[in-house]
Amino acid sequence: MPSSGCCWKAATGSATIRLDNLIEAETQKLQQTLVLPEPSPQDPPIIADLPLKIAFSTVRVARSDPAERMLVGMLLNRDPILVASKEPMLFPVFGRGPGDTAGDRKGDSSGSDS
Numbered sequence: 001m002p003s004s005g006c007c008w009k010a011a012t013g014s015a016t017i018r019l020d021n022l023i024e025a026e027t028q029k030l031q032q033t034l035v036l037p038e039p040s041p042q043d044p045p046i047i048a049d050l051p052l053k054i055a056f057s058t059v060r061v062a063r064s065d066p067a068e069r070m071l072v073g074m075l076l077n078r079d080p081i082l083v084a085s086k087e088p089m090l091f092p093v094f095g096r097g098p099g100d101t102a103g104d105r106k107g108d109s110s111g112s113d114s
Contacts, residue, residue, distance in 0.1 A: 019088055027056035 034054045039046070046052075061068045063076075075091050076082045082089065 023058055023090070027058070031055060 031054055036052055036054065061071060063072050065072075075089075
């Protein structure tokens, strides 16, 4: 997986070229427009000499791939609606942490008030 500040894992049913193009366009736009905030004195010190940057990568994961069964289960089993849905989904994953609630291709966020 490419080194990124944030990546989106995609569990797909029948992904379309339109969805792929939308993901690519939005991540390119966000990489250009998002700005990292200035560090706060309360933040832990950054030890690495690597420059901080905002970058997104996409990893496509097939629900039917036996090698990805555990990952797909962790992503989908957070919400019964996700398990039942066969639509393509995006899951933001920050660093090595757990992802947020998935959004489907219509821009909805299942299980989210926003």
